[in-house]
Amino acid sequence: MTLRLTNTLSRRIEPFEPLVPGQVSIYCCGVTVYDLCHLGHARSYIAWDVLRRYLLWSGYAVTFVQNYTDIDDKILNRAAEEGSSMQIVSERNIEAFVADMARLNILPPDRMPRATQSLDAIRALITELEAKGAAYSADGDVYFAVMKHAGYGKLSGRDLAEQQDNAAGRVATAEEARKQHPFDFALWKGTKAGEPSWESPWGPGRPGWHIECSAMVREELGDTIDIHLGGADLIFPHHENEIAQSEAATGHELARYWLHNGMVNVGGQKMSKSLGNFTTIRALLDSGISPMNLRLFTLQAHYRKPLDFSAPALEAAATGWKGLNAALGLAASAEAAPASDAADLPSDLAEARQRFAAAMDDDLNTSAALAVLFELAKPLRALANRIERGDGAAAAAATSPGLAAQGQLLLELAGVLGLQHERAAEGPAAGPGSGSGSGSASPSDAEIDAQITARQAAKAARNFTEADRIRDGLKTQGIELIDRPGGVTEWIRS
RNA sequence: GGCGGCAUGGCCAAGUGGUAAGGCAGAGGAUUGCAAAUCCUUUACCCCCAGUUCGAAUCUGGGUGCCGCCUCCA
Numbered sequence: 001m002t003l004r005l006t007n008t009l010s011r012r013i014e015p016f017e018p019l020v021p022g023q024v025s026i027y028c029c030g031v032t033v034y035d036l037c038h039l040g041h042a043r044s045y046i047a048w049d050v051l052r053r054y055l056l057w058s059g060y061a062v063t064f065v066q067n068y069t070d071i072d073d074k075i076l077n078r079a080a081e082e083g084s085s086m087q088i089v090s091e092r093n094i095e096a097f098v099a100d101m102a103r104l105n106i107l108p109p110d111r112m113p114r115a116t117q118s119l120d121a122i123r124a125l126i127t128e129l130e131a132k133g134a135a136y137s138a139d140g141d142v143y144f145a146v147m148k149h150a151g152y153g154k155l156s157g158r159d160l161a162e163q164q165d166n167a168a169g170r171v172a173t174a175e176e177a178r179k180q181h182p183f184d185f186a187l188w189k190g191t192k193a194g195e196p197s198w199e200s201p202w203g204p205g206r207p208g209w210h211i212e213c214s215a216m217v218r219e220e221l222g223d224t225i226d227i228h229l230g231g232a233d234l235i236f237p238h239h240e241n242e243i244a245q246s247e248a249a250t251g252h253e254l255a256r257y258w259l260h261n262g263m264v265n266v267g268g269q270k271m272s273k274s275l276g277n278f279t280t281i282r283a284l285l286d287s288g289i290s291p292m293n294l295r296l297f298t299l300q301a302h303y304r305k306p307l308d309f310s311a312p313a314l315e316a317a318a319t320g321w322k323g324l325n326a327a328l329g330l331a332a333s334a335e336a337a338p339a340s341d342a343a344d345l346p347s348d349l350a351e352a353r354q355r356f357a358a359a360m361d362d363d364l365n366t367s368a369a370l371a372v373l374f375e376l377a378k379p380l381r382a383l384a385n386r387i388e389r390g391d392g393a394a395a396a397a398a399t400s401p402g403l404a405a406q407g408q409l410l411l412e413l414a415g416v417l418g419l420q421h422e423r424a425a426e427g428p429a430a431g432p433g434s435g436s437g438s439g440s441a442s443p444s445d446a447e448i449d450a451q452i453t454a455r456q457a458a459k460a461a462r463n464f465t466e467a468d469r470i471r472d473g474l475k476t477q478g479i480e481l482i483d484r485p486g487g488v489t490e491w492i493r494s
Numbered sequence: 495g496g497c498g499g500c501a502u503g504g505c506c507a508a509g510u511g512g513u514a515a516g517g518c519a520g521a522g523g524a525u526u527g528c529a530a531a532u533c534c535u536u537u538a539c540c541c542c543c544a545g546u547u548c549g550a551a552u553c554u555g556g557g558u559g560c561c562g563c564c565u566c567c568a
Contacts, residue, residue, distance in 0.1 A: 011498080031568075044568035074566070157497045158564075209566085231568030236497085238567090262499085263562065272567065300507060300517070305500075306561065313506060316518035323517090359508090367508050371516035385532050464527055471529080482531055492531095 003058065003361045005227075006304060008235060008258040009155055013363055016257065018226045024055050025221045027255070028066040029213060029230035029238070030112070033093035034074040037100055038278040039294075039309055040231070040264040040271045046295055047261045047303035047364070048229050049106040049418055054360050057416045065220045066109040067213060068094055070116050071206050076195060086196055090116075100281045104291050105418045113216045115207060119198050121215040122207045125249055126187045126200075134248040138178040140190025140203045146183045149244045155258060156236035185241050187211045210241040217246065217254065228255035232262055232304075233270075262306045271309065279309070292325065292422050293318045299366040299417055320374075327377035328414060328421035330384035330398060331407025346402060349409050352376055356413050366417060373417070376410045379403070389484060424492075442493065443477055452481070452489050 003016040018024045028048050031041060055062050070090040079089045101108070115122075126142055129135040135144050146152045146160060153160055160183065176182065186208035191197035197204040207215075217225060223246075230239060239258065246254040263270045266277040285291060297317035301307045345353060352372050359368035380403065386394035397403065414420065443451075451470050458466040471481050474491070482490045 008498095029568075032566085037568085041568050047568095072566085153497095156563075159496080229568095232499090232562065233567055234563095236563060237565090261568065263568080265561075268561070270562070270567090274567080296517090297506095302508080305507090308506080310506095313518085316506065319519090320517045365508070367517095368515065371508070374516055382533065389532065459527075462527075468528075475530095480530070483526065483529085484531095485525080 003054075004363055005257055005259060006363050007256075008239075008260050011157075014257070018060070019224060019256065022060060024060045024062045024227065025225040026052065026062060026064045026227045026229060027213070027217045027221060027225050028064065028109070028228075029234055030067040030069065031093075031097060032069040032072045032074060033090045033097065034072060034078045035093060035273070036096055036280040036282060038264075038271060038273075038280050039284065040278070042100075042104060042281050042294060043264045043298045043303075043307055044231050044261045045101060045106050046104060046298050046418070048259075049104075050299065050303075050366060050416070051227075051229075051259070051364060052107060053416050053418055054364065063221065064107075064109045065111045065113065065216070067216050068097075068112060068114045069209065069212065070094070070114045071196070071212075072209065087116075090114075096282070100285075103285055104281070104295060105420060107418075111220055113220060115212040118212060118215050118219065119207070121219040122211050123200055125211060125215045125218065125245070126202075126207075128249045129187065129245065132248060134245075135187055136180065137188075137202050140205060141175075141178060141186055142188035142202050143179055143184040144187050144241065144245060144248075145180055146185075146244060147181050149248050151247070152183070152244050153240065155243055156240045158236065158240070183237075185210060185237065187245070210238055211245060213238075213242050214245040214249070214254075217242075218250065223250040223252040223254075225255050227257045227259060229259050230261075232260040235260055261303045262301075265306050265308045266310070268308065270306075289314060289318070290321070290422055292419055293321045295417070295419060296321045296324070296370070299370060299419075302367055303364055323381045324373060324377050324414070324419070325422055326384040327380035327407075327410060328419070329423075330380050330387070331411045332421045334398070334404050334407050345405060345409065349376075349406060353409060353413070356416075360416070369413070369417065373410065373414055373419075376406055376413070380407055380410065390486075390488075443474075443479065448474065448479055448491055452491065455481075456487070456489065 004013050005016050006013045026048075028045075031037060052062055052064055068090070071086070075086050075089050079086050082089070098108070126135060129144065130137070130142065133145075134148050135142050137143075152158075160181070175186075188200060188202055188207060188211075189205050190202070191204040191206070195206070197206055217228075228239070228242075243254050265271060269275060269277065271278050281294075284294065293314065294317075297314055298307060300317060352375065356369050356372040359365040359372065362368070383394050383398050383403070387398060411421075451474055455467045455470040458464070458470065474481060478493055480492050482492065484490060
């Protein structure tokens, strides 16, 4: 069984074979750092993180490069709005990006080049394109001539001859007038007053958007890479232009496999800044949604399909994660057994492992892979919950070799999806700040214990009205009571 | 208008020729003073029409609906 991936280039699922056996080079289009990242970015980078983890798990050596676009109109606009500079805005958002990705348990890329640090490579590439007649300069700008490049449109399925007619009715801006073809795009933009600029053979200015990726790919990974990643909204024009630039310059295929993730939708519409229907990653995580909850949510759908975001859908994933997390917790607490060798596993576990791999091999079918995790987790979760209730027999059962092996396999496979056990944010009598303020909405541990004692007395007297009144009262203060067998009452802050 | 994608139970979502994974919600049972939590059990013939086939959710043709890209965007 080998990994098969949907290649946007061919529009079909293809067996994955890296250029160099055992090694995979990946370039992933990163973010333009003008603002915080939202759920759409989370979905995308989680999907690619899973691809990377799966390749590593499968034994490949992976080199993963992801860029930061830190030269862009939107960054400049933001800087102008707040009276700072492009660099300040970029630095701040790069920092936020790194923090957000880390919270989501996304492995950091091996290298993260920035446009501002790639000017030499960018200028060299443009010079080469110009020398080869693929680019032309006009009034300080340099454009890529799409008509000169056979094969333009091969990724997005566009036909230049037809597209020209469609574009004919467009508003003719000054820039449009400088272009030889409406699809020609800027490699270099002549400087404008008040904007950062860099020296170049074409005068001061800054690079266009697409060229930075071509330059970085070549500089970091070479002329031809194995996999190029990005959101489906980048297929055209960004990736199409990237291909044109790179292939016109090098004469070699830029990337052998192009993978694109589907958009995150809200109410059936794409989440985007312009529509104002976005939720930032940190706003969501800070609101109490756990990173793993979000991860599970996004992995329940196939990466190429649109994913509809809604609070109820996220809650459903949260409940699912709760069970999975309980199983992972039990497994993690068990004696750390050596990593399961597939050959040593009991047949049913080996079969589960095989089904997981088969699902992932099938174009990263995380939805089916998760089904395997849930099945593995089910008995472990039940045991974990029984143990939590003080069931001694369950505790004994948990130490059986079979279940330990199952737990280890669950941990291993969950890890491939980047899912890891999360400790409950707050548990029984675990709140260090429980005595924080006498007048605060949250009562102290001692106060809660006193209430519980009072309730137990009421129950003993069969005064259930009073007992329920106490329980409801605590609930309004965010304290939930859990009656255990044997008359023991525990509580959690909810 | 061009290119691409999607349509499976109340919701989310796998499944690409042999009688429908998984999650959530719901229902029944256990437990409980009653709840909550927990445990056990349980719920579909796959948008419509026509066709291919012994047999189709799964292939072909047509229809309907929805979405993305064609301007910056993960």
